Amino acid sequence: MNKETDEALELARSFREALRQAVYVTRRLDVGETELTGTQLSLLTLLADGGARVSDVARSLGVRTPTATEQITRLEGRGYVRRESDPDDSRAVVVRLTDGGWEAVERVNLRRNRAIAAVIERLEPADRTALESAIPVLTSIYDRLREE
Amino acid sequence: MNKETDEALELARSFREALRQAVYVTRRLDVGETELTGTQLSLLTLLADGGARVSDVARSLGVRTPTATEQITRLEGRGYVRRESDPDDSRAVVVRLTDGGWEAVERVNLRRNRAIAAVIERLEPADRTALESAIPVLTSIYDRLREE
DNA sequence: TGTTCATAATTAGGCATCCTAACAGTTAGG
DNA sequence: CCTAACTGTTAGGATGCCTAATTATGAACA
Numbered sequence: 001m002n003k004e005t006d007e008a009l010e011l012a013r014s015f016r017e018a019l020r021q022a023v024y025v026t027r028r029l030d031v032g033e034t035e036l037t038g039t040q041l042s043l044l045t046l047l048a049d050g051g052a053r054v055s056d057v058a059r060s061l062g063v064r065t066p067t068a069t070e071q072i073t074r075l076e077g078r079g080y081v082r083r084e085s086d087p088d089d090s091r092a093v094v095v096r097l098t099d100g101g102w103e104a105v106e107r108v109n110l111r112r113n114r115a116i117a118a119v120i121e122r123l124e125p126a127d128r129t130a131l132e133s134a135i136p137v138l139t140s141i142y143d144r145l146r147e148e
Numbered sequence: 149m150n151k152e153t154d155e156a157l158e159l160a161r162s163f164r165e166a167l168r169q170a171v172y173v174t175r176r177l178d179v180g181e182t183e184l185t186g187t188q189l190s191l192l193t194l195l196a197d198g199g200a201r202v203s204d205v206a207r208s209l210g211v212r213t214p215t216a217t218e219q220i221t222r223l224e225g226r227g228y229v230r231r232e233s234d235p236d237d238s239r240a241v242v243v244r245l246t247d248g249g250w251e252a253v254e255r256v257n258l259r260r261n262r263a264i265a266a267v268i269e270r271l272e273p274a275d276r277t278a279l280e281s282a283i284p285v286l287t288s289i290y291d292r293l294r295e296e
Numbered sequence: 297t298g299t300t301c302a303t304a305a306t307t308a309g310g311c312a313t314c315c316t317a318a319c320a321g322t323t324a325g326g
Numbered sequence: 327c328c329t330a331a332c333t334g335t336t337a338g339g340a341t342g343c344c345t346a347a348t349t350a351t352g353a354a355c356a
Contacts, residue, residue, distance in 0.1 A: 005269070009265045012262070012264035015264060015268070016261060017287075024210035024211075026167050026171050039312085054334060062172035070335095071313085113160040113164060117157045120159055120160055123285070123288075123289075127285045130278070130282045130285050131286070134281070137279050137282075139166060139169065185341075185342085187343095201304080211342085211344090213304075214344075217307090218341095218343085219342085222341095237303090237304080237352075
């Protein structure tokens with residue numbers, strides 16, 4: 001076993017511990033929030049870029065289509081999104097935010113971002129910089145892990 | 149609204165996006181793994197430091213006691229942990245890894261760490277350094293978010 | 297000593313999220 | 327055409343988490 005590999009393994013170990021904490025913290029953020037769960041907010045947020053098919057929603061969220069269907073149905077029932085049929089392909093369904101959905105996604109996202117920002121503002125400048133430069137790295141790691 | 153706050157909000161926004169991805173990636177890692185779910189592995193891993201009460205397990209995992217009871221019962225049924233009564237307090241239950249539990253926690257953790265390590269090894273050195281220095285920052289952010 | 301309050305864990309009931317399998321409708325290629 | 331591939335939904339089931347109520351034990355104190 002070479003040294004390079006051992007170091008990567010050790011880094012992987014601590015990274016995985018951080019991942020675990022991320023999951024629990026995210027759940028905690030959801031608990032106090034009665035309006036939208038984390039999954040629902042993620043779904044609405046991705047629709048802010050424009051309409052998306054059910055299968056696109058599923059892929060973006062990292063879930064199977066029946067799960068996306070279920071969430072969309074729930075959000076539709078509460079008036080946050082609507083289904084339209086795709087003019088180019090009548091099998092497909094395009095999901096869009098309603099006005100109420102737009103309002104909700106902005107309001108809830110701002111509220112949650114403020115909770116995080118309050119913590120970030122108390123970080124040492126060096127730590128803040130470290131966080132800032134790590135985020136794109138995290139994203140690229142997640143992308144690669146998803147592919148496998 | 150001052151500039152400092154705006155920047156923190158923007159950083160919070162991208163950090164939250166990374167958090168969301170972390171949740172889904174973790175779920176993905178669980179799906180392929182039939183032996184233990186993420187929660188179960190976390191539970192076993194924390195027991196590797198020694199026996200713990202049900203309430204300690206719950207606190208470490210960030211869940212309520214009934215949830216810990218449920219997970220412990222399930223793992224007990226599969227022979228990974230056992231319950232012992234606390235000699236100092238007969239209300240309490242101490243949970244410990246069995247031999248099979250030890251074996252499982254080492255095997256599964258190594259497997260998952262290798263999957264992450266494989267990605268880390270392909271990072272640019274600068275990115276790897278960025279990841280390394282960000283992990284303690286992440287941990288401290290999570291700690292503070294949990295307190296609130 | 298005996299009452300009362302606090303603590304540890306479990307049980308019961310319920311909800312959100314996810315999955316696979318099976319199905320219906322639509323499109324597209326041979 | 328006719329079959330294979332694709333889009334989305336429905337049906338059924340598992341997991342993980344929660345709150346409220348319950349059982350049993352411990353601790354404090356009049």
